[in-house]
Amino acid sequence: MKIGVNYYPEQWDKVLWKNDITQMAEVGVKVVRLAEFAWSRLEPTEGVYDFGWLDEVIALLEEKGIEVILGTPTNCPPLWLYEKYPDAVMCDEYGNKVTIGIRGHRCYNSPSMIKKTKQIVSKMAEHYGKSKAVVSWQIDNELEAYHCTCEACTEKFRTWLKLKYGSLEQMNKTYGTAMWSGEYSDWSQVKPPMGKQQHWLNPGFLMDHYRFASESMEQFVRLQTACIREFDKTSSITTNMYLGNMTPDFYNTFQDLSYASYDNYPVTVIPDGKEEIYSHAFHLDLTRGIKRKNFCIMEELSGAPGCWMPICRTPKPNMVKGYALQAIARGADLILHFRWRSAMKGAEMFWHGILDHNNVQGRRYQEFRSLCETVHDQLGFLEGTVIKNKVALLFSHEQDNAFKFQQQAQGFHYYSQLKLFHNGVMRTGAGIDIINMTEDLSGYEVIIAPTIYIASQKVVDNLTLFVENGGKLILTNRTGVKDETNACVMENLPGPFAPLVGAYVEEYDALGDSKNIVQMRNGNCYTCSQWADILQEDTAQVLGVYGEDFYKGKAAITQNTYGKGTIYYIGTILERDFYYDFMMEVFRDTTVERMEDLPDGVERSIREDLNHRYMLLFNNTSHIQKINIVDQEPFELQPFDLHVIDLRS
Missing domain, CATH: 3.40.50.880 (Class I glutamine amidotransferase (GATase) domain)
Known part of the structure; x- marks a missing residue:
């Protein structure tokens, strides 16, 4: 089990790199994710690649014994690519090209985007495929089943429907397009869902377009996986999921990947209402269930989120540490906090990291240090354990x-x-x-x-x-x-x-x-x-x-x-x-283990291997909880704290 961070050396003056990495090693960082947004620095002009700066950073990390997860940078193509290959830009629900300048505006089905993706990913894999420091790859970033209406997507969607239904007659019959005179008489009339009021459109048609969009994203993942595997046969490969508005089918997405990863940003304010369910245990169990094995948190809460929305409340004491421990209790073996430094410039400057803008080793930094010490020095016995439920x-x-x-x-x-x-x-x-x-x-x-x-x-x-x-x-x-x-x-x-x-x-x-x-x-x-x-x-x-x-x-x-x-x-x-x-x-008349009088808000899980079983109790509330367990001395569990009991000792 390892704790790490996300680091963006391309956003910082080079004079900071060595000190940052020395500080990471000193505080206990074991893994760093790099480069998932750095395409413009890796390929500043078409066909001209610059890996020198990244080589230098990786060498500094390797010197300190810190492993690297390398991101493919396809979420953010450089502006020269969009300018030279305009078909790479997504189109919105009205058929207009989206405004570029922020992330995630590439089209998975664009011939130009596919070509340039192959080139940049293959070049990176060829360069870093034998690096001892690079232990894993992350494909793109927070992939979604994007709704693109460009020419390439439109044509591929038509082809997808032709293969599925064989004829317009069968498709019309399946959708029931006689409703509102919506019958198709020519394939040219078939386009992706368009317009603002899409919930008025045919539900069967909408479902098929979602399936097509999800499959397009899956093909984009497989494309990059193949590029990496050509040069790197051994490193693990993943991508980082997030539950957004256009969530793809993650079961298909991760089918051929090494492990599932999730970006975890739990609430920083515990709701007062009794009926509100706020625990991210649901998200963590969902992530574990994708491949039915232990997983990674690729981005973990480090400070108050805030960018395209008002800044949230800052995490309370022990939240940064506690939420990471909660993830471990639900089956995470690797947790990377987002991010090492709070950005000084750009859209994410108020999505706070371990270090604030003032560069002071403040409360959250010390809490992160405590997390590293706890996981690496005290919880090593959990290595190799898994979760099995009935x-x-x-x-x-x-x-x-x-x-x-x-x-x-x-x-x-x-x-x-x-x-x-x-x-x-x-x-x-x-x-x-x-x-x-x-x-x-x-x-x-x-x-x-x-x-x-x-x-x-x-x-x-x-x-x-x-x-x-x-x-x-x-x-x-x-x-x-x-x-x-x-x-x-x-x-x-x-x-x-x-x-x-x-x-x-x-x-x-x-x-x-x-x-x-x-x-x-x-x-x-x-x-x-x-x-x-x-x-x-x-x-x-x-x-x-x-x-x-x-x-x-x-x-x-x-x-x-x-x-x-x-x-x-x-x-x-x-x-x-x-x-x-x-x-x-x-649960009566079953062998399902349960715990009488478990306080509301305390989460129980079991991690085990062939020889050991450990009960983990996490207090996901902002108040002290009193725990009474049969054959155990009663004890108190502090807010956002984790207590481990060896059930076979």
Whole structure:
């Protein structure tokens, strides 16, 4: 396990380099990421490469025993490239070229961009492929499924659709383009989604364009991977993900990469509201689930974020250290803080780093030093340990996008239910994986599959087999609504899952911000909102009913037996306490480990190898928590602190 930083020597006077790197080594930095935005310095004019300055920096790092992760600089092509090859510039939803001068405005499908990408990445790989200091490569930066409407993207999108559907007739039939006279009579009429009100466009068409955009990004990653592998057969390769507005399919993105990486910027203000879920444990578990193994934090919070938005509150004492330790507790083996120095110039000058503009070794610097000492000197025994859980939460990028294309109710978002279940499981002290909806489910005892809005036969068969073999499955509202073409099914919801559920949706109410009540058969009552499936039970037992409105007394939550297993269906979205109480009941008669009386906000995880099991308790609150564990002396856990217990000692 290693702690490192992001460093941008191209942005600083050369006289600072040696002192900076000496200081990094002294404070405990083991790894540095370089060059992901430095194309204009690496190739100042076309075909003229200057690696001398980067060689010098890498030599200084190698001298101090610091490893290097080298970024390919394709996120920020130099201005000469855009000027000479205008097809490399993305086009917006109106077909106009975007204004250049900030990052991420290259087109993945541009012939010129592809050509220049091959050249710069190959030159870098040839130059650094045998460097002992370079241990890993990062492709580009925070890649997205960009919505580009340029000529190259338009033509490639048409070709993509031709290959998928074979004919305009089949595509028209699949999309249902008879709606609003939207039928295509010639392929020339097919263009990427255009205009401001894109949520009015055909949902099947929008989903296909998202798939095309994601695949275009994946091809861009594979292109660069191949360039690197031509000269470097051994170094690991990754890219850094971020959950943005145009999130690609990360499962496909990372399929052939060495490990998953995430840019982690947790909140610096803990919300007061009881119902707000703020922990980045969800994001960390999602990252671990991409390749179902330990991962890297390529950018970690170092100070107050702020650039294209107002500056956030500064991290409270122990936050910078604590959030890094939280990531380790969720399976991170490498954490790089962004950034070593706060920028003096440019757009990111107020995205604060370890060192502030005044160059003083302040509070956060000392906290970072303490983190390095803790990880490198005290937590080395965690090296080689992994996380194994018996509970999994299923995730799908397509479900998220389908909700974005057609919002179902006010305030109702795909992630909302996932986070509620994830938080409910964490509060029980149980561990939870977040994995691809199509993954093999063997080894799990409980599967939580919220909102399978688009239901493929593969997912239906996978979950059916899981239940038949004795698993416990939780399904929720807006399940089985659509098929893979993003078209509604003509059957009672939850569609293909109805035989499992043993009940069907008689009617639904898009509650939005309105409230209702669910009364459980054990007498507990919970507030619900956003959505209400009004259920009619068949073979299922009713666990909870609605307490208000015209469907008062109607089933809201059911339980059914199928094969050797059990299926729960939750037709609404409830307050946070419900998910804790409910998951505690579901875990009965399972071997899922949990912890009674775990304080709210304390996160428990287990890292283990063949010979050891370690319990990690992280206090993700701003107040002291009292911890009581059977056969252990009670102790206090400070805000944002981590406590490790050897379970086999």
